[in-house]
Amino acid sequence: MSIGTPMTFGRIAFPVSVLGFLAAVALPAASAMQAPPAPPPGPGLTLINAHCGFCHPPAQAISVRKTRANWEAVVQSMIDRGAELEPAEQAVVVNYLATNMAPAGEAGAPSAANGTR
Numbered sequence: 652m653s654i655g656t657p658m659t660f661g662r663i664a665f666p667v668s669v670l671g672f673l674a675a676v677a678l679p680a681a682s683a684m685q686a687p688p689a690p691p692p693g694p695g696l697t698l699i700n701a702h703c704g705f706c707h708p709p710a711q712a713i714s715v716r717k718t719r720a721n722w723e724a725v726v727q728s729m730i731d732r733g734a735e736l737e738p739a740e741q742a743v744v745v746n747y748l749a750t751n752m753a754p755a756g757e758a759g760a761p762s763a764a765n766g767t768r
């Protein structure tokens with residue numbers, strides 16, 4: 652269960668469009684920042700690696716920063732698309748992402764904008 656786990660296309664119907672999406676998203680991101688910091692281990696990361704890698708690499712899920720409200724919306728939309736998470740697991744994943752993948756300055760700093768969104 653590593654970041655590099657191959658995608659299992661047998662379970663989904665649209666691998667080609669997803670690959671196109673990944674190419675469009677991953678290439679600019681890769682050139683913009685070379686080594687994204689590794690997210691901390693934990694139950695949330697374990698769930699993400701287990702359930703969020705069917706359609707895109709699990710790393711896709713942890714390559715962006717969002718507010719808790721936005722993470723709730725994204726995780727719900729992934730479940731709507733077919734991510735297999737129990738409600739309790741959904742809460743763990745949202746909590747993990749909201750804690751570890753929050754925008755810089757999210758934790759109460761009113762004007763901590765540093766130009767890197």
Ligand code: HEC
Nearest residue numbers: 672702703704705706711712715725726729732733734735
């Ligand atoms: C059933 C297929 C599928 C599964 C499972 C899945 N995703 Fe996605 N995900 C997609 C598709 C398709 C896109 C690109 C379309 C889009 O962005 O609306 C995407 C895009 C994303 C994005 C980028 C979009 C944004 O708003 O920044 C994030 C973050 C993400 N997924 C997180 C997750 C997480 C977290 C999980 C596990 C809870 C997960 N995904 C599981 C299909 C899936």
